[in-house]
Amino acid sequence: MKHDIPFARPFIGETEEAAALRVLRSGWLTTGAEALAFEKEFREFLQSHGGDAANSGLHCLAVNSATSGLHLALEACGVQSGDLVLVPSYTFTSTAEVVRYLGADPVFVDVAPGTFHINPQALEKTLESLKPLRASGKIPKAVIPVHYGGLPCDMSAIMDIARRHNLKVIEDAAHSFPSLLPAGIAGESDMAGNSPAWAGAIGDVGVFSFYATKTITTGEGGMVVCKDAAIARRISVMRSHGIDRNVWNRYTDTTASWYYEVVEAGFKYNLPDLLAAVGRSQLERAWELLRMRQEIAAAYDAAFANNEHFLLPPTGVGDARHLYPLRLNLPRLRISRNDFIQKLKEQGIGVSVHFIPLHIMPFYKNRYRLAEEDFPETMKSFRQEISLPIWPGMTAAQVEQVITVVKSVAGEYTV
Numbered sequence: 325m326k327h328d329i330p331f332a333r334p335f336i337g338e339t340e341e342a343a344a345l346r347v348l349r350s351g352w353l354t355t356g357a358e359a360l361a362f363e364k365e366f367r368e369f370l371q372s373h374g375g376d377a378a379n380s381g382l383h384c385l386a387v388n389s390a391t392s393g394l395h396l397a398l399e400a401c402g403v404q405s406g407d408l409v410l411v412p413s414y415t416f417t418s419t420a421e422v423v424r425y426l427g428a429d430p431v432f433v434d435v436a437p438g439t440f441h442i443n444p445q446a447l448e449k450t451l452e453s454l455k456p457l458r459a460s461g462k463i464p465k466a467v468i469p470v471h472y473g474g475l476p477c478d479m480s481a482i483m484d485i486a487r488r489h490n491l492k493v494i495e496d497a498a499h500s501f502p503s504l505l506p507a508g509i510a511g512e513s514d515m516a517g518n519s520p521a522w523a524g525a526i527g528d529v530g531v532f533s534f535y536a537t538k539t540i541t542t543g544e545g546g547m548v549v550c551k552d553a554a555i556a557r558r559i560s561v562m563r564s565h566g567i568d569r570n571v572w573n574r575y576t577d578t579t580a581s582w583y584y585e586v587v588e589a590g591f592k593y594n595l596p597d598l599l600a601a602v603g604r605s606q607l608e609r610a611w612e613l614l615r616m617r618q619e620i621a622a623a624y625d626a627a628f629a630n631n632e633h634f635l636l637p638p639t640g641v642g643d644a645r646h647l648y649p650l651r652l653n654l655p656r657l658r659i660s661r662n663d664f665i666q667k668l669k670e671q672g673i674g675v676s677v678h679f680i681p682l683h684i685m686p687f688y689k690n691r692y693r694l695a696e697e698d699f700p701e702t703m704k705s706f707r708q709e710i711s712l713p714i715w716p717g718m719t720a721a722q723v724e725q726v727i728t729v730v731k732s733v734a735g736e737y738t739v
């Protein structure tokens with residue numbers, strides 16, 4: 325008897341349960357010792373696996389979502405009202421909405437053919453086209469590459485463009501933990517010469533997500549990573565109402581514990597201990613969870629390779645395999661992507677689409693008068709893409725069930 329297979333399911337075990345219970349019984353639920361320990365252990369994780377040379381000066385700041393983290397990152401990098409920030413058209417709305425939070429404007433850039441990633445050539449071209457706007461004070465300040473699905477972008481090309489155009493680089497690493505690049509691949513980020521680098525720790529700031537469906541999860545949560553101490557300090561203050569001391573000190577310092585100063589109108593973006601404790605347990609399993617996703621991806625790759633109905637997802641070194649974005653080879657099928665999804669649903673397979681492009685979303689489309697045809701590769705990817713279930717804990721039988729159903733629908737509607 326076949327059971328329904330959800331699109332995503334968190335991998336939560338006894339250690340996560342024990343961690344949550346530990347906090348519930350401790351008398352301290354909000355941000356405190358657990359959040360500090362999570363930040364420390366996250367930093368140690370990046371250092372111990374990523375090599376000291378490129379990763380020793382990293383600051384890690386826990387936040388209540390990657391969206392909050394991206395907002396803090398842009399703010400700390402000096403993005404202000406009227407500025408421009410370049411973002412891919414193929415991403416979740418968080419990547420662009422945070423630009424609006426600051427009164428700045430997102431400028432959308434198409435993805436490179438077959439990659440789901442911001443196209444460095446299109447980025448360069450867009451930057452050239454924005455030059456006449458400088459006279460009116462519209463200045464590109466930052467770019468937010470998205471490591472879609474966990475596969476790192478071409479950071480070498482992006483860092484090079486950013487340096488020449490004086491842009492801050494904020495990596496949207498919501499999907500890409502852990503994603504380690506061997507020495508040399510990330511270009512100039514390979515600071516000390518010959519160190520591996522993490523996707524998310526290459527640009528000025530990187531932001532990971534611990535949302536419920538992500539590669540490690542706290543239910544809701546995120547981690548901001550940066551090298552610059554001043555940026556880290558600003559993020560730390562703005563994360564906590566613009567108060568000059570963090571919440572932990574405010575309540576536990578023995579001297580003048582009531583005293584604090586508000587130096588800016590900040591935000592409330594701290595990660596509570598209840599969630600941080602779960603994150604610490606998930607962090608310990610990060611490689612194990614990756615290995616499980618890799619096994620599922622390998623089974624899908626083997627099943628869908630050399631099949632006229634499908635195009636495999638792009639993959640490569642450092643792929644965290646957060647998503648399995650199968651693409652339908654539509655000319656070989658008599659069914660649309662939407663109807664294909666409906667057929668899978670009818671047979672109990674939960675799938676998703678990553679992403680509905682931002683330039684066709686009513687808000688962005690209307691505000692910036694965007695046309696579908698200006699982002700041809702984004703539209704092509706969107707029309708083909710189906711994200712299959714790829715969650716640690718899926719049994720081999722469940723993976724097989726997904727493969728069988730996907731192939732049978734394709735077979736039924738073959739041209």
Ligand SMILES: Cc1ncc(COP(=O)(O)O)c(C=O)c1O
Pocket residue numbers: 388389390391392415416418419470496498499532533534535545546
């Ligand atoms: C590419 C991308 N960026 C940012 C986010 C926001 O993450 P969070 O839910 O932690 O705010 C998401 C969430 O799904 C995402 O897919």
